[in-house]
Amino acid sequence: MEHIDKTRLRRNDVIFIAALLAVVAIAGACLYFLRGEGNTVTVTVDGEVYATYSLAVDRVEDIHTGKDGLNRLVIKDGKAWVETASCPDGICAAHKPIHREGESIVCLPNKVVITVSTADSGNQPDIVV
Amino acid sequence: MQNKGKDTAFLGLCVALALGLAYIEVLMPPLLAAVPGIKMGLPNIILIFLLYRRGVASAATVSLLRIVLVTLLFGNTMAFLYSLAGGVLSMAVMVLLKKLNFLSVTGVSVAGGVTHNAGQILMAMWLMNTAELGYYLIVLAVTGTIAGLLIGLCGALLIRRIPNRW
Structure with missing residues (x-):
């Protein structure tokens, strides 16, 4: 039997890794596009829940953080985005409007995270451990 | 031939190193602040080194x-x-793939990296009863692949370079 050096990368490895990544990419794309519309956005500041807003109601909210941190959250036509922000990079303001479940806008300087979720009418989901 | 005492000492050394x-x-x-816990x-x-040098039991x-x-x-x-x-x-999958013998150390390590993350997420889904965590699997499959690749390349290097008496 031909001896194969197992410590050398083989063509099989490359095929295996490529196939793996392809499956993941397809699964990710499916999940992304099949992901349902969310109906609420949750704003957290430094890990603490700041507020929860319904996506069904148009509104403009100023999220004040720290001394003079500010992110202006706009909700319109079922989508949420950050219109202006006090942070220097403005990445959050450049982010496209979010509306799918699980999408989020993050402002690292102000530690603000805005996430779309689907709240069941009424109660918070139970966590069973 | 290895003797038992020497084997035990060597495995102890490996545990300490790990x-x-x-x-x-x-x-x-943290490597990625957005997804905590990625290592x-x-x-x-x-473990890769041991799996190939000393077998399943040691690893x-x-x-x-x-x-x-x-x-x-x-x-x-x-x-x-x-x-x-x-x-x-991940150990079960790596042992299986090693037996099937169609991947090198690095490929086996990539499979180990991905299934390690998958195992953790499955456990989390079970413990917390939240299927939504499955979304993480996508991200963790990618990071698992990268980690497994780097670990595998390092492991392969060690197996090649460290003299056989170890």
């Missing part, structure tokens, strides 16, 4: 000891269950 690597990981800042899995270099023993000790030193009960699920699943 713990040292785990500690380095604890000290390192390179540096101790797995030792599994060191893996288990490392999980228990890392939990006692840096972790909590939840972390223990996650690690255990990841460790057992």
Whole structure:
């Protein structure tokens, strides 16, 4: 039997890794596009829940953080985005409007995270451990 | 021929080395702030080396000891269950793929990296009863592949370079 050096990368490895990544990419794309519309956005500041807003109601909210941190959250036509922000990079303001479940806008300087979720009418989901 | 005492001492050394690597990981800042808990899995270099040099029994023993000790030193009960699920699943898959013999060390390590993350997520989904965590699987499959690739390349290098008497 031909001896194969197992410590050398083989063509099989490359095929295996490529196939793996392809499956993941397809699964990710499916999940992304099949992901349902969310109906609420949750704003957290430094890990603490700041507020929860319904996506069904148009509104403009100023999220004040720290001394003079500010992110202006706009909700319109079922989508949420950050219109202006006090942070220097403005990445959050450049982010496209979010509306799918699980999408989020993050402002690292102000530690603000805005996430779309689907709240069941009424109660918070139970966590069973 | 190896004798039993020497084997035991060597495995002890490997456990210590794995713990040292785990500690380095604890000290390192998180690689990706957005998804907490992503680690390179540096101790797995030792496991890959052992799996190929000393066989399943040695690798599994060191893996288990490392999980228990890392939990006692840096972790909590939840972390223990996650690690255990990841460790057992990835070891099983790596042993299987090694037997099938169509991948090199690096390919086996990539499979180990991905299934390690998958095991942890499955355990988390089960413990917290939240299927939504499955979304993480996509991200973790990618990071697992990258980590497994790097670990595998390091492991392969060690297997090639460290003299056979070890």
